[in-house]
Amino acid sequence: MSAQDLLRSIFGFDDYRPGQREIVDAVVSGRDVLAIMPTGGGKSLCYQLPALMRDGLTLVISPLIALMRDQVVALREAGVEAGALSSGNDPHETDRVFEALEARRLKLLYLAPERLANAGARALLARSDISLLAVDEAHCVSQWGHDFRPDYLRIGELRAALGNVQTAAFTATADEATRGEITTQLFTTPPEVFLRGFDRPNLHLAFEPKQSPQSRILGFIRKRPGQSGIVYCASRKKTESLAAALTREGVDALAYHAGLDAETRATRQDRFTRADGVVMTATIAFGMGVDKPDIRYVIHADLPKTMESYYQEIGRAGRDGLPADTLTLYGIDDIKLRRRQIDESDAPEARRRADHQRLNALLALAEAPGCRRQTLLTYFGEARAEPCGNCDLCARPPDLYDGTEAAQKALSAMRRTGERFGVEHLTAILRGEASDRIRQLRHDQLPTFGCGADIEKSSWRSIFRQIYALGFAAVNDTGSWSVTESGWQVLRGETPVSFRREQPRPRSTGRPARAGPVDPVDAEMFDALRALRTKLARARGIPAYAVFPDASLHDMAARKPQSLDALADCHGVGAKKLQSYGRLFLEVLTGEPVDTPHPARAKLANGADGPLFDALLAAHASLTRGPDGTGKFLTLTKATLAEIARTKPADLTAMEALPGMGRQKTERFGEAFLTILRAAGD
Numbered sequence: 177m178s179a180q181d182l183l184r185s186i187f188g189f190d191d192y193r194p195g196q197r198e199i200v201d202a203v204v205s206g207r208d209v210l211a212i213m214p215t216g217g218g219k220s221l222c223y224q225l226p227a228l229m230r231d232g233l234t235l236v237i238s239p240l241i242a243l244m245r246d247q248v249v250a251l252r253e254a255g256v257e258a259g260a261l262s263s264g265n266d267p268h269e270t271d272r273v274f275e276a277l278e279a280r281r282l283k284l285l286y287l288a289p290e291r292l293a294n295a296g297a298r299a300l301l302a303r304s305d306i307s308l309l310a311v312d313e314a315h316c317v318s319q320w321g322h323d324f325r326p327d328y329l330r331i332g333e334l335r336a337a338l339g340n341v342q343t344a345a346f347t348a349t350a351d352e353a354t355r356g357e358i359t360t361q362l363f364t365t366p367p368e369v370f371l372r373g374f375d376r377p378n379l380h381l382a383f384e385p386k387q388s389p390q391s392r393i394l395g396f397i398r399k400r401p402g403q404s405g406i407v408y409c410a411s412r413k414k415t416e417s418l419a420a421a422l423t424r425e426g427v428d429a430l431a432y433h434a435g436l437d438a439e440t441r442a443t444r445q446d447r448f449t450r451a452d453g454v455v456m457t458a459t460i461a462f463g464m465g466v467d468k469p470d471i472r473y474v475i476h477a478d479l480p481k482t483m484e485s486y487y488q489e490i491g492r493a494g495r496d497g498l499p500a501d502t503l504t505l506y507g508i509d510d511i512k513l514r515r516r517q518i519d520e521s522d523a524p525e526a527r528r529r530a531d532h533q534r535l536n537a538l539l540a541l542a543e544a545p546g547c548r549r550q551t552l553l554t555y556f557g558e559a560r561a562e563p564c565g566n567c568d569l570c571a572r573p574p575d576l577y578d579g580t581e582a583a584q585k586a587l588s589a590m591r592r593t594g595e596r597f598g599v600e601h602l603t604a605i606l607r608g609e610a611s612d613r614i615r616q617l618r619h620d621q622l623p624t625f626g627c628g629a630d631i632e633k634s635s636w637r638s639i640f641r642q643i644y645a646l647g648f649a650a651v652n653d654t655g656s657w658s659v660t661e662s663g664w665q666v667l668r669g670e671t672p673v674s675f676r677r678e679q680p681r682p683r684s685t686g687r688p689a690r691a692g693p694v695d696p697v698d699a700e701m702f703d704a705l706r707a708l709r710t711k712l713a714r715a716r717g718i719p720a721y722a723v724f725p726d727a728s729l730h731d732m733a734a735r736k737p738q739s740l741d742a743l744a745d746c747h748g749v750g751a752k753k754l755q756s757y758g759r760l761f762l763e764v765l766t767g768e769p770v771d772t773p774h775p776a777r778a779k780l781a782n783g784a785d786g787p788l789f790d791a792l793l794a795a796h797a798s799l800t801r802g803p804d805g806t807g808k809f810l811t812l813t814k815a816t817l818a819e820i821a822r823t824k825p826a827d828l829t830a831m832e833a834l835p836g837m838g839r840q841k842t843e844r845f846g847e848a849f850l851t852i853l854r855a856a857g858d
């Protein structure tokens with residue numbers, strides 16, 4: 177079967193995501209590959225699909241235990257023999273994996289990097305007929321990166337021990353330095369590099385200055401009932417207080433941070449992953465390894481650290497490709513906090529300077545004059561000609577005005593008061609509000625006193641924020657504002673300043689990203705399908721999306737298939753899932769009981785090849801251990817059998833050429849199948 181056919185029959189996807197095809201082709205044709213794809217771009221498919229197209233085992237090194245478990249569950253659900261070895265295994269699971277390994281039944285083995293330190297594990301791998309090494313989160317090999325895993329340095333050794341087996345490395349971290357390190361650590365000759373575009377068009381981007389943030393967040397969540405979301409907070413304490421406040425308002429919210437014990441963290445992550453509609457208020461400790469594809473929104477209750485962390489964090493939303501929302505709230509205090517964190521870190525000077533620049537880039541995005549996506553992608557080196565149409569500024573272009581004079585007034589107020597005062601005091605001076613303190617300090621005698629009385633207090637707040645974000649002023653620990661070098665240029669009239677007018681938020685901020693269809697009748701169907709999914713997932717102890725992702729339910733609710741064949745055409749419905757769940761979902765869709773044949777068989781149901789498939793299946797079952805029952809265990813997928821029934825190869829050569837067959841399997845099953853095919857042809 178071709179890669180494209182497998183994409184349909186095993187994974188149930190209509191087509192590749194952008195960039196996947198080239199990578200799959202390169203891996204299938206045996207080349208070493210380094211692929212850089214954004215989170216949610218669909219990296220795993222790029223090694224899973226080639227793994228199914230070759231003999232032997234594909235070894236996947238992944239540091240993310242929860243993620244690898246979920247992937248194994250998802251693969252098994254799709255009918256693929258996969259297993260994982262990690263510290264998260266129970267002994268029974270480990271036995272099962274070893275058994276499958278020895279019997280050479282396993283197609284994919286996920287391995288935690290710690291295992292590479294174990295000589296026994298290495299010996300087992302050396303015996304295991306590994307034909308592809310896939311390295312997930314390959315940037316963990318970089319000693320200067322923040323995700324460094326010492327055990328990743330053993331991968332090179334392993335690769336050598338496996339005779340320089342073909343290697344495919346994947347990461348979402350794109351910078352040159354990391355790429356270079358991956359290449360030297362993992363490969364002996366430079367791999368083919370795929371740098372996939374960084375755009376995530378399904379993410380709606382929005383920033384707002386903080387104004388009653390808690391009620392803003394609550395309102396945002398309330399508009400999205402039943403959807404899963406993350407609210408990132410800058411401190412542990414805030415995750416707790418926000419979760420408590422949301423819970424009081426009836427939101428199913430949980431807090432997550434590194435100060436919680438491992439068990440609590442695991443339970444909460446698990447509940448978030450498996451249930452629909454849980455909101456996680458979290459620090460960035462909740463991050464890598466969150467492999468839930470249907471997170472519908474990410475809110476930043478506080479400004480993220482840098483442009484890079486912002487993009488990584490919002491990237492956790494909408495990995496299924498359906499619309500997802502992001503909202504970043506920020507204020508002067510956030511900027512101060514982030515600046516201070518950088519200054520106080522013990523990173524070398526050059527690193528701190530770079531971090532300030534990364535923060536500045538994020539602030540520029542927050543105060544951007546036009547399309548956010550254009551600003552963002554330009555920063556990541558991907559210019560984009562057209563505004564995106566999927567950000568707050570595309571929906572409502574900012575109202576810009578010449579702020580040079582206002583900025584000069586504010587900066588001059590700082591200068592004239594000795595750069596020792598905060599926003600409240602400076603604003604009072606500008607507005608000409610003479611408090612006792614101002615009189616006492618004789619600030620009511622300054623030429624700047626009252627020079628900005630025509631501007632509202634709230635507008636001054638916005639102006640100060642923008643002055644700060646644009647780098648014209650600095651704020652120290654005690655809250656005193658001072659004029660920076662570029663601020664002086666503004667004072668001297670060398671730099672014109674453009675500000676954005678604060679606009680009242682429209683009553684309904686854009687559309688909430690809908691996971692379900694818009695039509696009300698369809699929404700009802702979507703809910704019914706989702707209820708069935710929840711029931712099945714609970715009964716099987718797997719995450720809801722491993723049964724079907726939202727995108728599948730969405731498609732089913734929209735198309736309302738009335739037969740198994742039609743259901744098989746829906747997004748994410750592969751042969752195995754059709755077999756496991758098809759009938760139950762069809763019952764919801766048609767409102768009637770359905771009986772179900774094999775899915776691959778079902779696909780042939782409308783043609784004359786059904787009985788042929790049945791005969792091939794029976795012959796196959798009697799030969800998996802060879803004619804005398806002692807041979808090496810070999811099996812064919814139902815999809816391959818269906819393909820044989822459909823194409824009716826005339827001889828062994830034609831049969832061998834069919835995807836999923838190959839020499840060994842043709843030797844085992846070929847003659848028996850030809851006999852059946854000939855008999856049917858007569």
Ligand code: ADP
Nearest residue numbers: 189191192193215216217218219220221469495
């Ligand atoms: P990442 O690149 O972050 O590792 P994953 O491999 O986990 O991304 O894929 C993200 C999501 O996209 C998963 O839910 C996966 O099932 C889905 N996906 C991957 N490839 C396709 C495709 N070709 N069509 C539709 N969905 C896809």
Ligand code: ZN
Nearest residue numbers: 547564567570
């Ligand atoms: Zn835009």
